[in-house]
Amino acid sequence: MQFWARTASLAAISCFFSLISRWDASLLFVLAGLVLFQLVGLIQFLFVRRRTAPWWIGYVVGTLDIILLTVLLITPNPFAQEVAPAAMQLREGSFKFLLIFVCLGALTLSTRLALYLGALAALTWAIGVGWVIVHPGTVIPATNLYSLPLTERLNLYLNPNFVDTFAQATNVLVVLIIGAIMALVVSRSRHLSEDYVKAERARANLARHFSPNVVDQLATDDEPFGPVRRQEIAVLFADIVGFTHYSEDHPAEAVFELLRQFHRRMEQVVFDHNGTVDNYIGDCIMATFGVPQASHDDATRAIQCAGAMIATLGDWNVQRVSRGYPPLDVRIGVQYGAVVLGAVGSERNLSVAVVGDTVNVASRLQ
Structure with missing residues (x-):
């Protein structure tokens, strides 16, 4: 973002000077300086894009930008047909271009770099003004400029060698x-x-x-699960038959890969029926329907989910057999009734717990 903002800024400045200035060697020198700034930014961009840039690259580039720009703003253009006194360089408002590079530093989202560039710009400009002041013939006010009569102030402003130290400060x-x-x-x-x-x-x-549509609702609520309460919901348990023996006879990697595939498929079926995955207990998946908000068709969706699980398992078994793996058998239990429901955990990892005889019956039916 910093690179593209830099590119856009330099392009705008180039177009502006190209339109208002006479095309000569002096303008070409200015445009060449802008190209140099773009090349410096491009080098930093390439480093960052390859993720090989050291942490100090932003400080080096920012320092180079501000020092180089200050020198170009204060020193006369070597190709100018008429060379104005050094003090005149301070009156052309070119100081404002330093602010662009200070603001560009903020796009790195580094607080220290933003402070550093602001302090560096102030320091380099103060040094530049001091360099102009020590030039022979430079005029500075001997007292507070605004305490002088208007005529004397105008005479000072009309003097091309005058430096308004108050304005520069x-x-x-x-x-x-x-x-x-x-x-x-x-x-x-x-x-x-x-x-x-x-x-x-x-x-x-x-x-x-939770299914995606429920997540959207929960993410916008301050108390997504509401107070602890009794509520009628449907509870579903499903687990793999003979998984204990399977885990004893197969490598750990194969056991966990089977679990991941089973959970992933069953979880998607639950979400397709607007259910909630309450917990994974080894090879068992526990799902609820009606959490956090009860609906008139919670029991219906739970039964439909159980049927869809059987169908999904059938399709998966076809794939397993074709690859030389044994088919799996799954037992499913569903019960509808009252439970105690409430949020448990912390703000960082909040979940809902359901407790009651309905949960026990569903588990035993399975």
């Missing part, structure tokens, strides 16, 4: 303030990014247990 103060504001913006952005990551992590935790 203001420029230094402004760039320091902007650097600090950019650092605050970066810090705020980083906090927002961290909050977003936490929200996505919480959403991912929900997605492991």
